Amino acid sequence: QQPVQSPQAVILREGEDAVINCSSSKALYSVHWYRQKHGEAPVFLMILLKGGEQKGHEKISASFNEKKQQSSLYLTASQLSYSGTYFCGTEKAYSGAGSYQLTFGKGTKLSVIP
């Protein structure tokens, strides 16, 4: 079952902030975030793990609420280069580890305008 992302789309002016949310009905072990620009492949941004560990992008931050199975991606002081579609991918928890199956949401289209 796909995680639910919100909002579906957002338009920002340069310098504004945005938050993209990702919610799952399953117990999660990790949450991934990727950005896809038009006509290109998705590119890794960040992994958030159960227990609080994070790995990823220097200028983008995110949170993972294990109790609610929710993650949020925070884009601050947005730049034109932030435009694209953002996907969260969730890895279910299985016997104390990950399930090795990454399920993606439908995406959030972010447009940054001058």
Add this chain to the structure above:
Amino acid sequence: EAQVTQNPRYLITVTGKKLTVTCSQNMNHEYMSWYRQDPGLGLRQIYYSMNVEVTDKGDVPEGYKVSRKEKRNFPLILESPSPNQTSLYFCASSLRKQGRLEELFFGEGSRLTVL
């Protein structure tokens, strides 16, 4: 250069004509996966493989086959393509580490049209 290579990048075919989309990675990753991307539906997993000779169904496996005879290759086979398999396909690979997946590296995508 670390990369995932898919071929062909573009293909137009007709209903029922068997085709194979190849995927190869040079990063010695154990994990490989196929996704299809359709407008408004995001990325949906077709099949994945945790290592050589180990494959499993994703969320939308119907009409597809895969094999993993070598670590670096993970071809996607459409035995009898139908128009509802018209889509953009991505292959991805990753390390498996400490009981979970690391970041996925994606190929450039293969756009398939079935007439």
